[in-house]
Amino acid sequence: MHTQSATKVAIVGAGPAGLLLGALLEQRGIDTVIIERQTRAHVEARLRAGVLEQGTQNLLREVGAAERMDRDGLVHTSVELALDGERVKIDLQGLTGGKAVMVYGQTQIVQDLVAHRLASGRDILFEVSDTTIDGISGASPSVSFVHGGVRKTVSCDYIAGCDGFHGACRGAIPAEKLTVFEKIYPFAWLGILAHCAPPAEDLIYARHERGFGLYSMRSPVLARHYIQCRPDENLAEWPDEKVFDELELRLGGRTTLPRGEVIDKSVTPMRSFVTEPMRYGRLFLAGDAAHIVPPTGAKGLNLAAGDVHYLSEGLTDFYRTGSEAGLDAYSDRALARVWKAQRFSWWMTSMLHDFGPGDAFGNRVYRAELDYVLSSQPAMTTLAENYVGLPY
Ligand code: RFL
Ligand code: PHB
Numbered sequence: 001m002h003t004q005s006a007t008k009v010a011i012v013g014a015g016p017a018g019l020l021l022g023a024l025l026e027q028r029g030i031d032t033v034i035i036e037r038q039t040r041a042h043v044e045a046r047l048r049a050g051v052l053e054q055g056t057q058n059l060l061r062e063v064g065a066a067e068r069m070d071r072d073g074l075v076h077t078s079v080e081l082a083l084d085g086e087r088v089k090i091d092l093q094g095l096t097g098g099k100a101v102m103v104y105g106q107t108q109i110v111q112d113l114v115a116h117r118l119a120s121g122r123d124i125l126f127e128v129s130d131t132t133i134d135g136i137s138g139a140s141p142s143v144s145f146v147h148g149g150v151r152k153t154v155s156c157d158y159i160a161g162c163d164g165f166h167g168a169c170r171g172a173i174p175a176e177k178l179t180v181f182e183k184i185y186p187f188a189w190l191g192i193l194a195h196c197a198p199p200a201e202d203l204i205y206a207r208h209e210r211g212f213g214l215y216s217m218r219s220p221v222l223a224r225h226y227i228q229c230r231p232d233e234n235l236a237e238w239p240d241e242k243v244f245d246e247l248e249l250r251l252g253g254r255t256t257l258p259r260g261e262v263i264d265k266s267v268t269p270m271r272s273f274v275t276e277p278m279r280y281g282r283l284f285l286a287g288d289a290a291h292i293v294p295p296t297g298a299k300g301l302n303l304a305a306g307d308v309h310y311l312s313e314g315l316t317d318f319y320r321t322g323s324e325a326g327l328d329a330y331s332d333r334a335l336a337r338v339w340k341a342q343r344f345s346w347w348m349t350s351m352l353h354d355f356g357p358g359d360a361f362g363n364r365v366y367r368a369e370l371d372y373v374l375s376s377q378p379a380m381t382t383l384a385e386n387y388v389g390l391p392y
Helices: 016-027 040-045 054-062 067-072 106-119 240-250 300-321 325-352 357-373 377-388
Strands: 002-006 009-012 032-035 074-076 079-083 086-090 101-103 129-134 142-147 150-155 158-161 179-195 204-207 213-219 222-229 261-276 283-285
Touching: 009 016, 009 142, 016 032, 016 054, 016 106, 016 158, 016 300, 032 142, 040 106, 054 067, 054 101, 054 106, 054 300, 067 106, 079 357, 086 377, 101 213, 158 300, 179 240, 204 325, 213 240, 222 240, 240 261, 261 325, 283 325, 300 325, 325 357, 325 377, 357 377
Parallel strands: 002 150, 009 032, 009 158, 079 204, 158 283
Antiparallel strands: 074 101, 079 086, 129 142, 142 150, 179 222, 179 261, 204 213, 213 222
16 A cells, blocks of 8 residues: 655654754744654654753744753753862853853653644654655655555655755765765763762853763752763673763862762763754755764754754745745855854863874863863853853
């Protein structure tokens, strides 16, 4: 059996980019279909980002999916950076004219956006397989996939490729039409989620001769911590107590960390990646499908939100006025912001990590850079302005 249907915008991927784009378009009366490779339970349990810029928060409010975020999210008006155990508070609010970030899990955002869409009577097609993208260089594109054992084809005006770094959409663009920029870092993050209090009210980003450490949280009783490790690190060599011991050392050894049951432990590789342009014909890429940042700047999810903001504006203009000017400008507008976030994420990553014995000069220079930032008001202002998020 093969079923055919039609929509205005077919959205591939129900991560933050696809779900938020769906919500923005629905709100403006633009019909969408969202397909997702994984189960609903899988996408709602995936543990990822935790820091939201004001622009991201505002988009969630705009679509009416921010009730839980505004109730449970933790507003952070400052962040700490540590160099060899010496902690310095950076007053985000004071340095940016009143801006702050919100600590609220991507896991929860995805749950909130899925619930929001289902409550409006629209569905999400989970567990699709064999996704193919057709006709993007012509006037009638379509997305085809298997769902519930049935091959389905959805024809549409436009396709939004929100299917992450390993998705199908980027690969549907002829390779010679894309330019890829990539940098792989010689380290990764070992992350834990644990039932215990975070060590401080602020997030702490720490540089230490033993490597980077990040002390983050999901709530006052749920800590989310990371330590720099090898890309091929074996988790079996990291029993829970050893992770906490190492985190204490990277904070300078003078702070006793609250400890508790570890409920998740994983290794995340680090890369910077950008695809240009973010459009080919009637296919638009958004979020991790188009770019990856190392997590040190907390920008990945926020960039995905920025992309779909620009894309929703372009699509809204088209359906209201027939003008494609906003869609034609999408890639350039998104990339201008993406590259600034790439720069910031690379800078934070360089300043805070140990690049190993092979880059002794770099290690000294990056350490000096952090030392400088922590003693200079203008440098702290630069950090704060980027951390809270550049304007759309
Ligand atoms: P996602 O979240 O990867 O979603 C893509 C979705 O597409 C589905 N998919 C397909 N569906 C249908 N057909 C196919 N052929 C498909 N192929 C794939 C996938 O199953 C998936 O559901 O991409 P999106 O929406 O662009 O969102 C991007 C963010 O998830 C990502 O940038 C952030 O998580 C990055 N990130 C952080 N970002 C921040 O802004 N602040 C942070 O504090 C932060 N911390 C992090 C992070 C990422 C991390 N990891 C694990 C990579 C911390 C970590 C540890
Ligand atoms: C997190 O809490 O998962 C987190 C926070 C800040 C980052 C990256 C991840 O820069």
